[in-house]
Amino acid sequence: MxxxxxxxxxxxxxxxxxxxxxPMSAYTILDRLRDQGFRAPLQVYRALDKLLEFGLIxxxxxxNAFVACSHAQSDCCSKGHGxxxxxxxxxxxxxxxxxxxxxxxxxxxxxxxxxxKPAKTTIEIRGLCSACAA
Amino acid sequence: MxxxxxxxxxxxxxxxxxxxxxPMSAYTILDRLRDQGFRAPLQVYRALDKLLEFGLIxxxxxxNAFVACSHAQSDCCSKGHGxxxxxxxxxxxxxxxxxxxxxxxxxxxxxxxxxxKPAKTTIEIRGLCSACAA
DNA sequence: TGACACACGTTATAGCATAACGCAATTGAT
DNA sequence: ATCAATTGCGTTATGCTATAACGTGTGTCA
Numbered sequence: 604m605x606x607x608x609x610x611x612x613x614x615x616x617x618x619x620x621x622x623x624x625x626p627m628s629a630y631t632i633l634d635r636l637r638d639q640g641f642r643a644p645l646q647v648y649r650a651l652d653k654l655l656e657f658g659l660i661x662x663x664x665x666x667n668a669f670v671a672c673s674h675a676q677s678d679c680c681s682k683g684h685g686x687x688x689x690x691x692x693x694x695x696x697x698x699x700x701x702x703x704x705x706x707x708x709x710x711x712x713x714x715x716x717x718x719x720k721p722a723k724t725t726i727e728i729r730g731l732c733s734a735c736a737a
Numbered sequence: 738m739x740x741x742x743x744x745x746x747x748x749x750x751x752x753x754x755x756x757x758x759x760p761m762s763a764y765t766i767l768d769r770l771r772d773q774g775f776r777a778p779l780q781v782y783r784a785l786d787k788l789l790e791f792g793l794i795x796x797x798x799x800x801n802a803f804v805a806c807s808h809a810q811s812d813c814c815s816k817g818h819g820x821x822x823x824x825x826x827x828x829x830x831x832x833x834x835x836x837x838x839x840x841x842x843x844x845x846x847x848x849x850x851x852x853x854k855p856a857k858t859t860i861e862i863r864g865l866c867s868a869c870a871a
Numbered sequence: 872t873g874a875c876a877c878a879c880g881t882t883a884t885a886g887c888a889t890a891a892c893g894c895a896a897t898t899g900a901t
Numbered sequence: 902a903t904c905a906a907t908t909g910c911g912t913t914a915t916g917c918t919a920t921a922a923c924g925t926g927t928g929t930c931a
Contacts, residue, residue, distance in 0.1 A: 610878065630917065643881065648919065653878095664798040665859050667887095667918060688844070690853050699851065706843050710822070710862060713837060718867030719824050725799050725861045728844060733852025744909065764886065777912065782888065787909095801887060801918090 609654075615639055616650035617671065620660055625696030626668035663689060663698070665727045673700040686710070688726035694735035743787075749773055750784035751805065754794055759830030760802035797823060797832070799861045807834040820844070822860035828869035 609617060619635050620627060627635075629647045641647065651669055654660040660669050670689075685707040690699040706726070714721050730736075743751060753769050754761060761769075763781045775781065785803055788794040794803050804823075819841040824833040840860070848855050864870075 644919070664861070690848065690851065693856065699853070701847065703843060703847060706840050709837060709840050709843070713835065714824065714862065714864070717824070717833065718870065719833070719862070720865040720870040721862045722827065722864040724863070725859060726844070727798070727859045728848065728853070728855045729857050730848070730853055730855040736852065736854040778888070
């Protein structure tokens with residue numbers, strides 16, 4: 604998925620996520636953008652849908668929240684590698700995004716063996732980051 | 738987590754999930770139990786919380802829905818093994834629950850290396866099951 | 872220029888989850 | 902025995918998450 608130039612709303616939403624060091628819910632984003640003229644959830648959700656499509660952000664299923672993709676453009680969004688995993692600190696909210704070929708491959712093998720056709724894979728580890736666990 | 742005898746509400750909710758061949762949302766469960774006297778979402782959510790605690794059911798984060806644990810009691814609920822993964826068919830709704838030590842181990846290694854203390858890990862593959870992909 | 876695609880704005884509604892109150896039953900220590 | 906603590910239950914109200922359905926404007930391009 605090649606990302607065309609972002610529209611105004613898409614840019615605003617992306618910037619808010621990019622500046623945040625923790626995941627944000629759609630409604631939190633909405634509140635953050637009231638001053639720029641946002642009034643309704645759909646304005647946020649529509650932008651989020653596109654940003655997800657472009658691979659610029661991720662949705663964290665276990666939080667119903669969104670984060671900017673932490674990979675450099677060259678790594679992630681133009682090349683589009685496999686499944687990404689997230690480690691989510693339940694204390695400070697920090698999210699680490701990483702990719703593990705072995706895990707990816709292993710899950711792919713399972714799917715192949717079962718005849719299952721994967722469309723999207725979610726891997727989220729919730730716990731305490733090193734700083735918070737100390 | 739040793740499961741004590743289930744209360745009436747817990748049994749009702751568990752039975753509904755057990756008989757279903759697809760995940761169910763809390764509100765769907767509620768509707769299914771109106772005839773048995775259920776009136777409010779909390780009655781369902783409280784039962785679900787306990788069943789999750791006992792390891793008798795799982796929550797599918799990407800669906801906001803619940804399924805009965807498909808492992809035999811002796812496998813899953815009394816011994817309490819590691820992380821479970823789910824393959825969710827987006828066509829028929831069927832869910833396959835499986836465990837993969839290699840994946841588990843690999844994610845554990847990542848965590849250890851990063852000093853991250855995992856509490857709960859979610860792995861969900863959405864796609865098409867063999868029957869629906871054919 | 873007219874059909875199409877797409878972004879946008881608005882209102883309303885649907886779907887998921889919990890807070891806060893009070894009551895009843897159980898347990899267990901004193 | 903009895904009091905305190907715990908647990909489950911029922912109810913009302915509320916909050917958070919997400920989408921349906923409608924209409925508008927704008928740009929593309931055959």
